[in-house]
Amino acid sequence: MGPPLPLRERLVLGGLGLGGFIALWTLLSTTGIVPRSFLPTPFDVMSRFAVLLSTPFAGATLPQHLASSFQRYGSGVLLAAAIGVPLGLMMGWFRVLDDIVTPIFDGLRFIAPIAWVPFAALWFGTGIGGPVLIIFAGAFPPCLINAYRGARFVEPRLIEAARMLGTGNTRMIVEILLPAATPSIVAGLRVSAGLGWQSLVGAELIVAAAGIGFMMVQAQANVATPTVMAGMVAIGLVGMLIDILLRQFEAWLRRRRGLEV
């Protein structure tokens, strides 16, 4: 574990790593060691990606599939934040609520979000409602936990000062706990956004009639490997974009509050 490498050496080595990976992949498929229908070359995947941008597959183009995925994703994550954050804050303030909700939460925690799929389909169908419930199940826990922790670790001085001035419960939660817990909440939202995206993909693989996951399942059924891999690229890109945006938001928020980034 020597000292950090100079930037130039890092770039060269990194280029070698990436170049080697892509070369190996290309070699495997062009030499026929792995049949090309199972492992298309990186170029095949990229050109398929470009084609999908304008040509429909499984009833829609890639941007259209992504748009319908995003609609579900947005609803699920927003719902998780809208319920999880206030509930977490209230649990941080009212001890009774904490005592009541925690055992339920602990019991449900071990059930993988994806296991909600059958009930989601039964209760809300496979259009929007079903997938939204699954995304909600994936995104809810970090929202709740981080809001709760944020509220529990507020400086006691602030609470005492507010109490001494006769602050009521509602004002205490909205004007003291919420602002103090915001950094923790935003960090939780970032985790939620990632888990929600992952749950969305799972939900769409199993129950959906549109969306990026649906496109990949259809492609798999047709042994259209380049389309499956183009879908993976799209999922990776969008997931990365969401994460970058939220990281920026988090950094901006921390700067604005004078916290170190």
Place this chain on the structure above:
Amino acid sequence: MKALSENLKSVGGSADMAGRRGWIGLGTVAGLIALWFVLSGTGLVSSARFPSPAEFWVSLTQIATRGYAGGQLWQHALQSLRLVAMGFLVAIATGIPLGLWMGWSRRAEAVINPVFLIIRPIPPLAWIPLAILWLGLGDAAKIMVIWFAAFVPSVINAFSGVRAIDRPMIEAARMLGTPPLRMVVEVIAPAAMPMIFTGLRLSLQAAWTTLVAAELVGALAGIGFVLNMAQQDIYPGMILVGMVTVGVLGWATTRALGAAERRALAWNVAARD
């Protein structure tokens, strides 16, 4: 001021409060079960949407004795457990050494990290269609996606574990002329161990999520397959049995990992609480 805050803290942490917590928790669970009986008994929640306790019991005894979806409950559970264990073990066996190596060698990190960075944003669940294309609906495809899911947290935490080691410890070992192999086995791996176990907990969770998803997409046995059949048969009682089983298995494996962690880290005071 200080006295007050200490007073508040002590109220929150006393044994009385812990006891009260336990009673309220117990009461909540009992209340929920009572609510379940009342809601389904009065027909407020239709049994086509959520099973009544009696239906749940019928489904449970059916799958436990006569079987459902081609096997009895223990066979499905064992199948899922076996796949998770295999994928998880492969991920540990590959992920931890890679992470340790990347943590130890700046060069290895520089070469591998970019490849890792472009693959990592793809969620493990998105590999399922490709795994099915490559390996079919059998065990191999599931082990592959579980491996993928559990691999990433193993690598990252082993890597960060090495990077967080106190430099003086390594320098001391070096000064005493420790050969490289002993260095890895006796200094680096143990020092990174608490962090590695944190990664393993995340890996285990990811492994279960991925397995259930993979079995729901396509399988011939396993708890995810039970859920899938129950969904197609519109059989709410069996869906609930499947979900409870997933929860129990997830809980049991997490407990087992926790026990392993306490054994492995018995020397580490921080891990004992």
